[in-house]
Amino acid sequence: MIMDALRIALLTHSVNPRGGVVHTLELASALSAQGHDVTVFAPATNGETLFRTAPCRVVYAPVTDSQAGTVALVDARIRALKRSVGAHGPTAFDVLHAEDSISGNALAELKEEGVIRGFVRTVHHLDHFDDPRLAAWQARAYRDADQVFCVSDTWTREMSGRYGIAAVTVSNGVDTTRYTSQALPADEALRQRLGLGAGTLILAVGGVEARKNTLALLDGFALVRRALPLAQLVIAGGASLLDHDAYTQRFIQCAAQHGLSLGAHESIVLTGPLEDAAMPALFRSADVLAMVSVREGFGLVALEALACGTPVVASAIAPFTEYLDDATCFWATPTDADSIAAALLRVIRGDSAIDFAHAVPALLARFSWDASARRHVDAYRAWLAHQPLAIH
Ligand SMILES: Nc1nc2c(ncn2[C@@H]2O[C@H](COP(=O)(O)OP(=O)(O)O[C@H]3O[C@H](CO)[C@@H](O)[C@H](O)[C@@H]3O)[C@@H](O)[C@H]2O)c(=O)[nH]1
Ligand SMILES: O=P(O)(O)OC[C@H]1O[C@](O)(CO)[C@@H](O)[C@@H]1O
Incomplete structure (x- = not known):
């Protein structure tokens, strides 16, 4: 422990x-x-554990209330976190950092009740909620924070x-020791397990x-398949959540209308959540990562794919335009299927200018978790310096 x-x-x-x-x-x-x-606090039901081993103390906050429906689920998780953090008392931590709206509300309530002095919050992206309770929770979680961090300038x-x-x-950041282009024998086993064939693989x-x-x-x-039937x-x-x-x-119906089947060895494979070790292997197995999202806080997956040596087709909108360029990705207009298909085909045919020798390593070097943590600590200390009284 440092001084x-x-x-x-x-x-x-x-x-x-x-x-x-993540x-x-x-x-x-x-x-x-x-x-x-x-200390990481995570709500958990029925003995659930984090998808990746945590490098520190973990407190699982038992979710005991009903999670039937999104409103009940969010409320139950706010209650669970509030109980767990509250049980540690007001002097246990120098910094309480909420990573989303659920944890932000747990801390906002504890702050309102005088149990904690304040908290900081990372906004990755915000969602659009029609339900007024979900919308109000989302707003409270950044509005009541003492300091908000965002993962992009956008x-x-x-x-x-x-x-x-x-x-x-x-x-x-991106962990370039976890995400590497170094193929492993297990990569092939994963392809077989997931039912991935020898044809071109487009990963999302x-x-x-x-x-x-x-x-x-x-x-x-569907347009790509006309040119590449496999x-x-x-x-x-x-x-x-x-x-x-x-x-x-709607996705399943549209796939059927396109004559595309879902399942292992079929044209569309929905893997669902995968164990952590599978992800680098899956990136490496793909010919291209398609990240044509319309709303991202940052788009971390694009950097993970590039770190695995896999070319990226990205939406030509912020935040991607903030850090990617013609030397590190191939652009697509996300609202235009023709543009997405054309971009995928150009990359698959090797007709992109992605520079894995220079531009990609330079990009990855700009984003480390070590640097991100140092920047967080600077921001924590700046916030603590403006607290009228020390927390402990
Ligand atoms: N092990 C494993 N990891 C996964 C899986 N699915 C996603 N991940 C990992 O989870 C992270 C983000 O995945 P997304 O599916 O893009 O999550 P998100 O909730 O949309 O991410 C938000 O926060 C990110 C971090 O700031 C942002 O980068 C992103 O744009 C967005 O705002 C990446 O590290 C990705 O590799 C899975 O099945 N298994
Ligand atoms: O899709 P995810 O990552 O589960 O995120 C769900 C989002 O909805 C909420 O659970 C409720 O607003 C947020 O806390 C969170 O950002």
């Missing part, structure tokens, strides 16, 4: 392989390596321009959901 080590609590919404949880664990790992005393500007919140950007990560723009990707893929679309992940069932049903 001026901070006692930091990082709160996440679940144990799932998902952006906010951010929590990578930040926890880098902060711990720098000598800080980190979102820092959005928070200021649209919501009047003065956030600071603290970028993501994050499941089937509107924000990931999976329907437009499907339309683009091509497969592999969609991995999707461990979201939100309800994407209606969108998934």
Whole structure:
């Protein structure tokens, strides 16, 4: 432990392989390596454990209330985190850091009740909620935070321009020891297990959901199949707390209308959430990563694919345009299936200018979790310096 080590609590919404949880664990790992005393709080039901081994103390907050429906689920998780953090008392941590709206509400309530003095919050991206309770929770979780961090300048500007919140950007990192282009014997076993054939593999990560723009990707893929009849679309992940069932049903119907079948060895393979070790192997197995999302906080998956030596087709919108360029990705217009198909085909045919020798390593070097953790610590200390009284 370093002399001026901070006692930091990082709160996440679940144990799932998902952006906010990955951010929590990578930040926890880098902060711990720098000598800080980190505790991760994660709501868990029925003995669930984090999808990746945590490098620090973990407190699983038991979710005891009903999670039937999204509102009940969010409420139950807010209660679970609030109980667990509250039980540690007001002096247990120097910094309480919420990674999402659920944990932000747990801390906002504890702050209102005087149990904690304040908290910081990372906004990865915000969602659109028709349900007023979900919308109100989402707003409270950034509005009541003492300091908001965003994972891209795009979102820092959005928070200021649209919501009047003065956030600071603290970028993501990418673990280039986990995500490498070095093929392993297990890569082939994974291909077999998932039913991936010898044809071209187009990979998308994050499941089937509107924000990931999976329907437009499907339309683009159907066009690609006219030129490459053996091509497969592999969609991995999707461990979201939100309800994407209606969108998934539309996806299944549209696939049928295109004459595309779903399943192992079929043209579309939906893997669902995968164990951590599978992800680098899957990136390496793909001919191209399609990241044609319409809303991302940062787009970490694009960097992971590039680190594995896999070319990326990315949406020609922010935040991708903030850090990718013609030397590190191939652009597609996310609202245009023809554009998505054309971009995928250009990359598959080796007709892109992605520079894996120079531009990609230079890009990856700009995003480390160590640097992200140092920037967080600077921001924590700046916030603590403005607290009228020390927390402990
Ligand atoms: N092990 C495993 N990891 C997964 C899986 N699915 C996704 N991941 C990992 O989870 C992370 C993000 O995945 P997304 O599906 O893109 O999550 P998100 O919730 O949309 O991410 C949000 O936060 C990220 C971090 O700041 C942002 O980069 C992203 O744009 C978005 O705002 C990446 O590290 C990705 O490799 C899976 O099935 N298994
Ligand atoms: O899709 P995910 O990563 O599970 O995220 C769900 C989002 O919805 C909420 O659970 C509720 O607003 C947020 O806390 C979170 O950002």
